[in-house]
Amino acid sequence: xxxxxxxxxxxxxxxxxxxxxxxxxxxxxxxxxxxxxxxxxxxxxxxxxxxxxxxxxxxxxxxxxxxxxxxxxxxxxxxxxxxxxxxxxxxxxxxxxxxxxxxxxxxxxxxxxxxxxxxxxxxxxxxxxxxxxxxxxxxxxxxxxxxxxxxxxxxxxxxxxxxxxxxxxxxxxxxxxxxxxxxxxxxxxxxxxxxxxxxxxxxxxxxxxxxxxxxxxxxxxxxxxxxxxxxxxxxxxxxxxxxxxxxxxxxxxxxxxxxxxxxxxxxxxxxxxxxxxxxxxxxxxxxxxxxxxxxxxxxxxxxxxxxxxxxxxxxxxxxxxxxxxxxxxxxxxxxxxxx
Amino acid sequence: xxxxxxxxxxxxxxxxxxxxxxxxxxxxxxxxxxxxxxxxxxxxxxxxxxxxxxxxxxxxxxxxxxxxxxxxxxxxxxxxxxxxxxxxxxxxxxxxxxxxxxxxxxxxxxxxxxxxxxxxxxxxxxxxxxxxxxxxxxxxxxxxxxxxxxxxxxxxxxxxxxx
Numbered sequence: 408x409x410x411x412x413x414x415x416x417x418x419x420x421x422x423x424x425x426x427x428x429x430x431x432x433x434x435x436x437x438x439x440x441x442x443x444x445x446x447x448x449x450x451x452x453x454x455x456x457x458x459x460x461x462x463x464x465x466x467x468x469x470x471x472x473x474x475x476x477x478x479x480x481x482x483x484x485x486x487x488x489x490x491x492x493x494x495x496x497x498x499x500x501x502x503x504x505x506x507x508x509x510x511x512x513x514x515x516x517x518x519x520x521x522x523x524x525x526x527x528x529x530x531x532x533x534x535x536x537x538x539x540x541x542x543x544x545x546x547x548x549x550x551x552x553x554x555x556x557x558x559x560x561x562x563x564x565x566x567x568x569x570x571x572x573x574x575x576x577x578x579x580x581x582x583x584x585x586x587x588x589x590x591x592x593x594x595x596x597x598x599x600x601x602x603x604x605x606x607x608x609x610x611x612x613x614x615x616x617x618x619x620x621x622x623x624x625x626x627x628x629x630x631x632x633x634x635x636x637x638x639x640x641x642x643x644x645x646x647x648x649x650x651x652x653x654x655x656x657x658x659x660x661x662x663x664x665x666x667x668x669x670x671x672x673x674x675x676x677x678x679x680x681x682x683x684x685x686x687x688x689x690x691x692x693x694x695x696x697x698x699x700x701x702x703x704x705x706x707x708x709x710x711x712x713x714x715x716x717x718x719x720x721x722x723x724x725x726x727x728x729x730x731x732x733x734x735x736x737x738x739x740x741x742x743x744x745x746x
Numbered sequence: 747x748x749x750x751x752x753x754x755x756x757x758x759x760x761x762x763x764x765x766x767x768x769x770x771x772x773x774x775x776x777x778x779x780x781x782x783x784x785x786x787x788x789x790x791x792x793x794x795x796x797x798x799x800x801x802x803x804x805x806x807x808x809x810x811x812x813x814x815x816x817x818x819x820x821x822x823x824x825x826x827x828x829x830x831x832x833x834x835x836x837x838x839x840x841x842x843x844x845x846x847x848x849x850x851x852x853x854x855x856x857x858x859x860x861x862x863x864x865x866x867x868x869x870x871x872x873x874x875x876x877x878x879x880x881x882x883x884x885x886x887x888x889x890x891x892x893x894x895x896x897x898x899x900x901x902x903x904x905x906x907x908x909x
Contacts, residue, residue, distance in 0.1 A: 418803055422833040425807045429829065432822030437872055442821055449815040456764075456816070460771050533771045536817040537779040538869075538876050577818060584874065668776060 443570065450572040457533050457543060457575070464532040524677040526550060530670065531575070540566075540583035540603065544673065547574040552675060555635055559674045563641040563664030564588065564629060568675070580667055581642065582607050590642050591630035595620055598630050599659075601642060607667050610643050612659040617650045619657065627661060637678050755908035759801065762789050762902060763809060770816045780880050783888035785895075786813055787828060787861055791854065792899045794835045795842055797908065806832035819865075820872065827864040831857050847893045855889035 436442045528546040535541045546552050548571045556568040558578045566580040579586050582603040590612070591598045597619050599612045615621060625645040631638025643661035650657045766785040774782065786809055793801040810825030817824070834857065835842070842853055862885050869876060902908070 418833060418836055421803045422829060425803055425829040426826060429807070429810075429822035429826035432825070433820045433868065436821040446815060446821055449811065449821075453767075453812060453815050456768055457771060460768060460773070464773070532773040534773050534779055534782075535771070536819060537782075538874070538881075539818055541818045 446570065447572045450570070450575065450577075454572065454574055457531060460533055461531040461545075526552070526675040528552075528576075528673050528675055530673060535577075538605070540580035540586075540605075540607070540667075541569065542566075542578050542580065544568075544576045544578060544675075545574075546675065547572050547576050549573050552576045557636045557640075557676045557678065559640060559676060560665045560670040560672070561674075562666055562670075563643070564636060565665045565667060565670070565673060567635065581663055581665075582610055582667060588636060588642060589630045589632040590627040592621055592645075593626040593628045593641075597621060598632070599627075601627060601661065608662060609646075610661050610663055612645075612661060613656065615657050615659055616655065617652055617657045621645060621648055621657070621659060623648055634678060637676060753800065753909060755903075755906045756800070758902055758906040758908045759793055759797070762793075762899060767809070767812060767816065770813055780878075781883050781887055783884045783891060784858060784861065785888075787831060787858060788854070788888055788892065788895050789899065790828060790832055791835050791857060792896060794832050795839045796900075796903060798836050798839050801832075802836065803829050803833050820868070823865060823868050826868070827861040830864060831861045834860070847896060850896065851889045851892045854892045855885060858885035858888045861885075 432442065436446070526546060528544045528550075531543045531545050533543045535543070542565075544552070544558075552568060552571050554568055554571060558565045558567055564581060566578050566583070566586060568576050569579045570577040580603070581588055581601065582605070584603050584605045587600050587602045589598065590601045597615075599615050601610050601612055604611050612621075612627070623645055626641060627643045627645065629636040629638050629640045629642055641664050643663045645659060645661045647660040648657055649659075763786070766789040769782075769785045790801065790806050790809060794806070806828040807825045810823075810828035811821065813824040813828075814821050838853075842850060845853065859882065862882060866876060866881065
């Protein structure tokens with residue numbers, strides 16, 4: 408039996424209540440962070456749905472791997488091995504450069520930064536609103552992910568984490584109009600802030616004056632200012648500089664380097680924490696990584712000549728690599744301790 | 747709550763709503779993403795039209811909240827839009843049911859467009875305006891697909907004798 412609708416006045420009252428509740432929720436969610444626990448709770452509730460949606464692609468990937476012929480797997484194995492070997496060789500050079508950088512920084516008495524810790528995550532095949540550039544990761548609070556953590560892929564910076572739940576995390580991409588990342592030009596260090604435009608293929612650098620030295624093809628890397636993103640990671644490449652001298656600022660367009668819509672494996676990075684500056688008197692601070700002896704020789708030779716008073720036995724070339732050269736500000740009478 | 751109404755087959759309603767929620771996030775090719783119709787709203791409209799004493803503004807609000815979480819929008823955005831649209835549906839449901847299917851599609855177009863308009867206003871207010879006219883395509887597509895949704899859900903309702 409179908410009843411005629413008899414709840415006339417009360418649904419209007421209900422609507423008013425729900426509209427007011429929605430307005431309150433939206434205002435609080437937009438202005439403050441207090442609703443994050445509610446959102447996290449709801450996200451955890453929705454997680455089975457998202458897991459279900461991602462299941463076909465994960466299952467498809469697993470199936471593809473399982474039925475792959477042995478020859479395919481062997482070829483892929485060989486190819487990956489070769490790539491790994493190449494990367495290892497490059498890493499060695501990077502280690503040497505990092506060590507040299509650290510030593511030079513110590514000479515200048517500035518703080519040096521520890522190495523970056525990374526976590527590999529996978530993007531879940533879940534589409535958010537097409538006008539918001541957000542992605543869902545399969546690592547969450549349980550794995551140490553935190554809000555504001557930088558997200559990279561193999562080619563460049565992708566964005567940062569916006570929300571975490573125990574099992575997943577939502578990240579906002581650099582192409583979202585509400586995202587900004589401090590960058591600098593790799594060639595000459597000109598600094599700016601890169602904002603998203605809403606298009607996956609373009610980001611822009613507003614507020615750069617017409618006289619700044621930026622050209623098409625310049626590589627933009629993170630500058631590390633703001634403490635969120637570690638410095639030196641590639642972000643985008645400049646594609647257009649329209650310096651209309653009638654306007655005060657140039658219009659600079661750039662192309663993001665990371666494969667925003669194609670990457671599936673991504674990296675989460677812990678920003679480096681600056682250690683305390685080395686005390687000017689002690690010179691025997693052990694460094695966390697061993698330095699190749701050959702690299703330390705050219706770097707410390709020019710450094711030791713100004714500080715000529717330490718005994719010649721303190722020649723860094725012959726010592727095990729862990730001893731830094733004496734800072735220039737050290738009083739000459741302090742002997743250098745070798746390890 | 748009207749205690750005289752019989753209630754049966756509520757599970758079917760919730761399962762259809764769950765399936766609609768699954769479709770919210772289903773991965774689509776890049777070009778089709780902007781065309782995704784609002785399945786959750788269409789399913790809600792159907793059940794509000796067919797069974798107004800079971801699906802009301804409250805359920806619409808809750809589903810809107812779930813959709814907000816699934817799409818990464820402000821909490822309460824879809825909740826507001828869905829509450830208003832379902833309120834209108836409840837007010838007009840008797841008239842809507844009498845229309846032939848193609849005429850219902852026109853009304854559905856208006857309702858879906860209203861929901862999109864509310865979302866657009868809120869997005870504009872928080873500083874995320876959408877400038878593309880493609881934004882309205884989901885409403886159009888939803889209205890075109892409405893007869894399909896209607897027939898499908900009517901089939902479900904009759905099969906499971908949902909009251």
